[in-house]
Amino acid sequence: MTTPVIVGLRHLIRNGILGKVAAEQWVKGGFKAKMDRKEAIAILGLKDGPTLRNKMKDAHRHVMLANHPDRGGSPYLASKINEAKELLEKTDGKR
Amino acid sequence: MSAPKIIVQIILTGAQIFGRALAAAGRQAIQNAKHSPEAMSSDVGGIRNATSGSMTDKLTREQRMTLDEAHLILNTKRGEAMENIIKHYEHLFKANAPRPASDPPASGPRVGRPPPPPAHSHYLQSKVVRAHERIEAEMRIAQEDTTAKSGAESSSPGQGSS
Numbered sequence: 001m002t003t004p005v006i007v008g009l010r011h012l013i014r015n016g017i018l019g020k021v022a023a024e025q026w027v028k029g030g031f032k033a034k035m036d037r038k039e040a041i042a043i044l045g046l047k048d049g050p051t052l053r054n055k056m057k058d059a060h061r062h063v064m065l066a067n068h069p070d071r072g073g074s075p076y077l078a079s080k081i082n083e084a085k086e087l088l089e090k091t092d093g094k095r
Numbered sequence: 096m097s098a099p100k101i102i103v104q105i106i107l108t109g110a111q112i113f114g115r116a117l118a119a120a121g122r123q124a125i126q127n128a129k130h131s132p133e134a135m136s137s138d139v140g141g142i143r144n145a146t147s148g149s150m151t152d153k154l155t156r157e158q159r160m161t162l163d164e165a166h167l168i169l170n171t172k173r174g175e176a177m178e179n180i181i182k183h184y185e186h187l188f189k190a191n192a193p194r195p196a197s198d199p200p201a202s203g204p205r206v207g208r209p210p211p212p213p214a215h216s217h218y219l220q221s222k223v224v225r226a227h228e229r230i231e232a233e234m235r236i237a238q239e240d241t242t243a244k245s246g247a248e249s250s251s252p253g254q255g256s257s
Contacts, residue, residue, distance in 0.1 A: 026220070030168075033141075062213040074169060076167035
């Protein structure tokens with residue numbers, strides 16, 4: 001009965017010491033096969049709300065600068081960022 | 096005399112409408128068929144295909160990320176040295192980390208405007224972390240495999256250098 005508890009404790013300790021950050025802090029899994037609005041907002045680091053449209057351009061610029069392929073960023077991430085921006089522009093344009 | 100004529104006309108128009116709808120549906124179906132393979136191929140996160148019992152597929156299912164996608168995210172290639180991957184990972188991790196509002200003066204050129212904390216994406220950072228985890232897990236498996244194999248081989252004496 002106590003074994004699972006011990007294993008769990010050990011896991012907690014290892015996570016606390018080796019990885020400074022708790023593993024649960026990070027969103028699980030890879031990108032979605034098809035991007036949706038929620039994912040696009042998450043990619044640009046935004047919050048859904050009435051100010052979304054104003055903040056989007058700035059957020060896209062910052063995130064894109066941080067991940068620009070010319071500066072050692074990943075082209076895959078850059079394409080995701082651009083896809084997110086396009087998706088938000090398209091869906092919010094209809095609103 | 097005119098009643099059957101009207102009935103025939105109604106049937107004809109009905110058939111016409113039906114035919115048009117059928118054609119439109121067919122066109123849509125063709126478009127769908129054309130679209131889906133493309134969507135599949137661009138779906139590097141082909142997690143649904145990871146159905147075999149191999150360790151790689153098991154990892155893919157567990158972490159919901161394929162090795163290909165992990166390498167794409169970290170901008171590395173398969174079989175690249177682990178140090179290189181870690182270098183990429185650390186760079187991307189830092190690039191997507193939230194920057195403190197008080198920037199160290201070391202980054203001098205933009206002194207004029209103290210910007211609001213620049214946007215960062217926790218989501219993207221998570222993906223970077225997960226990609227690193229995924230590759231690391233794969234490496235561990237490969238290592239276990241090779242050590243198991245070399246262990247079986249080295250049971251016979253004959254290895255001089257260690």
